Amino acid sequence: QRQQLLKIKEEYDIGILGPNTVMGVINTANGLNTTFERDVMPRKGNIAVISQSGGVGACLLDWACFYKIGISKFAFMGDKIDVDDVDMLRYLGRDKETKVICLYMEGVKNGRKFIEEARKTVEKKPIIALKGGIVQESAHRAKSHTASMAGSNEVFEAALKKAGIIRVENMEDLMNAALALSKQPPMLGDNVAIVSNVGGPAILAADAVARNNLKLARLSGETKGAIERLYPGVDATNPIDMIADARADRYRKVLDLVLTDNNVDGVLVINMLKSCFFEPEDAKAILEVAAKHPDKPIVDVPAGGEDFELVYKVIGESSIPLYNLPEKGVKALKILRLYGKIIGNIKV
Amino acid sequence: QRQQLLKIKEEYDIGILGPNTVMGVINTANGLNTTFERDVMPRKGNIAVISQSGGVGACLLDWACFYKIGISKFAFMGDKIDVDDVDMLRYLGRDKETKVICLYMEGVKNGRKFIEEARKTVEKKPIIALKGGIVQESAHRAKSHTASMAGSNEVFEAALKKAGIIRVENMEDLMNAALALSKQPPMLGDNVAIVSNVGGPAILAADAVARNNLKLARLSGETKGAIERLYPGVDATNPIDMIADARADRYRKVLDLVLTDNNVDGVLVINMLKSCFFEPEDAKAILEVAAKHPDKPIVDVPAGGEDFELVYKVIGESSIPLYNLPEKGVKALKILRLYGKIIGNIKV
Numbered sequence: 065q066r067q068q069l070l071k072i073k074e075e076y077d078i079g080i081l082g083p084n085t086v087m088g089v090i091n092t093a094n095g096l097n098t099t100f101e102r103d104v105m106p107r108k109g110n111i112a113v114i115s116q117s118g119g120v121g122a123c124l125l126d127w128a129c130f131y132k133i134g135i136s137k138f139a140f141m142g143d144k145i146d147v148d149d150v151d152m153l154r155y156l157g158r159d160k161e162t163k164v165i166c167l168y169m170e171g172v173k174n175g176r177k178f179i180e181e182a183r184k185t186v187e188k189k190p191i192i193a194l195k196g197g198i199v200q201e202s203a204h205r206a207k208s209h210t211a212s213m214a215g216s217n218e219v220f221e222a223a224l225k226k227a228g229i230i231r232v233e234n235m236e237d238l239m240n241a242a243l244a245l246s247k248q249p250p251m252l253g254d255n256v257a258i259v260s261n262v263g264g265p266a267i268l269a270a271d272a273v274a275r276n277n278l279k280l281a282r283l284s285g286e287t288k289g290a291i292e293r294l295y296p297g298v299d300a301t302n303p304i305d306m307i308a309d310a311r312a313d314r315y316r317k318v319l320d321l322v323l324t325d326n327n328v329d330g331v332l333v334i335n336m337l338k339s340c341f342f343e344p345e346d347a348k349a350i351l352e353v354a355a356k357h358p359d360k361p362i363v364d365v366p367a368g369g370e371d372f373e374l375v376y377k378v379i380g381e382s383s384i385p386l387y388n389l390p391e392k393g394v395k396a397l398k399i400l401r402l403y404g405k406i407i408g409n410i411k412v
Numbered sequence: 413q414r415q416q417l418l419k420i421k422e423e424y425d426i427g428i429l430g431p432n433t434v435m436g437v438i439n440t441a442n443g444l445n446t447t448f449e450r451d452v453m454p455r456k457g458n459i460a461v462i463s464q465s466g467g468v469g470a471c472l473l474d475w476a477c478f479y480k481i482g483i484s485k486f487a488f489m490g491d492k493i494d495v496d497d498v499d500m501l502r503y504l505g506r507d508k509e510t511k512v513i514c515l516y517m518e519g520v521k522n523g524r525k526f527i528e529e530a531r532k533t534v535e536k537k538p539i540i541a542l543k544g545g546i547v548q549e550s551a552h553r554a555k556s557h558t559a560s561m562a563g564s565n566e567v568f569e570a571a572l573k574k575a576g577i578i579r580v581e582n583m584e585d586l587m588n589a590a591l592a593l594s595k596q597p598p599m600l601g602d603n604v605a606i607v608s609n610v611g612g613p614a615i616l617a618a619d620a621v622a623r624n625n626l627k628l629a630r631l632s633g634e635t636k637g638a639i640e641r642l643y644p645g646v647d648a649t650n651p652i653d654m655i656a657d658a659r660a661d662r663y664r665k666v667l668d669l670v671l672t673d674n675n676v677d678g679v680l681v682i683n684m685l686k687s688c689f690f691e692p693e694d695a696k697a698i699l700e701v702a703a704k705h706p707d708k709p710i711v712d713v714p715a716g717g718e719d720f721e722l723v724y725k726v727i728g729e730s731s732i733p734l735y736n737l738p739e740k741g742v743k744a745l746k747i748l749r750l751y752g753k754i755i756g757n758i759k760v
């Protein structure tokens with residue numbers, strides 16, 4: 065079969081994806097969809113996904129469709145007798161519809177070429193990778209599964225670092241990271257400000273900042289003073305608890321002051337609805353302020369289930385990525401910081 | 413105010429929760445609900461939640477309502493001038509409707525007594541804790557927020573260990589852990605078997621097993637032989653990929669063999685719908701087999717978004733906890749293992 069395919073390739077001078085690619089490719093721009101399932105057309109967007117595994121690819125596709133994540137291209141790699149990861153990176157690096165590239169890989173065949181191509185690509189757009197087959201037993205399984213040598217986790221880690229690829233730990237983190245990178249600029253320093261209408265979740269976010277090797281921004285005296293003059297009773301020490309009666313206007317003013325502060329590199333906003341005065345429509349204020357500060361990343365956390373859904377209806381389609389837990393919002397900022405460091409290193 | 417409340421307490425010989433408890437208490441058994449929100453009555457169940465913070469409590473309540481997690485009692489602690497954590501543990505330890513106790517805490521006032529009461533409680537039912545205010549900055553905020561000294565993270569960690577309390581890192585992990593403990597028995601050894609209808613997600617689960625300090629079970633020759641005789645083409649090396657055409661009957665037979673194997677202490681099942689033959693109704697087979705092996709924990713992972721929802725409709729209300737990612741299913745088994753160790757140590 066292999067020989068026959070390669071013969072066809074030569075005869076017609078075409079590229080061949082697969083074989084054994086399970087579901088082939090999706091291109092949301094022109095509506096091409098070779099998958100054989102009903103209702104698996106993700107919405108148009110700027111995230112490309114390449115999966116070596118059919119099962120993980122199917123899961124990521126299901127995730128993207130269900131959580132309305134915008135996709136540019138989706139490819140199931142299969143046995144790679146012709147088109148391989150390097151070709152894919154080269155293509156997606158030039159693809160105008162793609163802003164972020166997600167990879168699920170169990171191994172890579174032409175390591176050096178892959179690293180070279182990745183380094184060139186990440187100058188223009190970030191690459192995020194999830195690697196399966198880390199422990200010996202699963203590596204053995206990966207070998208029989210996609211016929212790729214897994215190699216040791218340490219070697220892989222070093223290679224990804226060299227290539228400037230951001231590594232994540234699971235499929236949800238992959239999608240959440242892609243969401244952040246597709247919507248927000250890289251973070252150019254470590255200092256995070258937390259602006260919230262509740263105390264406890266802001267404290268959990270602050271803990272997560274430390275766990276993710278970021279720093280809690282120390283606001284300038286000017287910023288702190290301005291906030292406290294505007295809202296007596298609010299202690300504007302980061303994490304800033306604006307108190308449960310904060311609505312659009314307070315969010316707008318405080319966020320503007322915080323984003324203007326040179327000591328702040330990125331902002332995590334928490335807006336809870338339950339036991340607070342905040343209404344979903346108030347979230348539009350975050351969009352307005354963010355538009356004034358396009359160079360600093362901002363993520364929003366309407367923590368919980370229903371709260372998340374209600375705020376999602378108002379600003380879910382906007383350029384502000386939303387997360388349902390403080391810790392996930394912090395992880396998103398960390399990813400934006402990592403990409404900031406990667407571009408910084410390339411430029412130097 | 414404080415004095416007045418204490419005077420009332422003495423006069424009428426009643427316990428006082430709070431003040432400043434934000435939303436008070438919920439008792440799903442008798443329908444008592446002092447929260448002032450619309451539509452925040454979680455469904456009846458056996459998980460109790462005690463939150464020191466109103467914001468985190470509100471978020472957990474929102475989570476429980478939205479994700480249909482069964483709650484027995486829900487309490488917002490407030491300033492604790494009378495009823496405190498120790499009283500709460502004593503009460504919930506005896507409460508017939510409560511099987512699992514969840515705590516969100518920023519600090520504890522009477523440390524030694526708390527540890528003593530917790531140790532007594534965990535002999536009967538597990539306690540899971542999420543601690544906020546770990547880093548210096550957030551600890552400062554926690555102090556002004558709930559007037560509790562946070563203490564160092566290490567001291568807290570040691571105290572929880574001594575008390576036999578299981579610690580988690582965020583609100584989602586707290587709820588996911590509670591779900592596992594409320595539905596499944598503790599795991600009495602480290603050996604996990606993975607039974608899946610796809611390769612990639614099973615490989616990610618195997619990686620997570622190692623990350624969580626569990627072991628991939630080595631199936632006995634007998635089990636392996638029996639599976640491979642039944643299904644030629646299936647390589648029954650753990651993680652077991654039963655191949656994409658596996659339906660109820662294959663799940664039933666393979667799971668039964670695996671759960672019978674003495675080398676297996678707990679099982680993670682993966683059933684994807686996309687690009688597989690599996691139908692949501694097939695998930696009932698998992699219930700049947702689990703009922704035959706009540707002493708070994710089993711969790712199910714219909715990975716993704718829509719796939720999860722479809723399977724949830726069929727077995728979501730059953731005694732099998734469901735997770736939308738392989739890694740979350742593995743974390744659930746780890747929690748069941750931790751509780752197994754805690755009871756084991758108490759008995760020795």
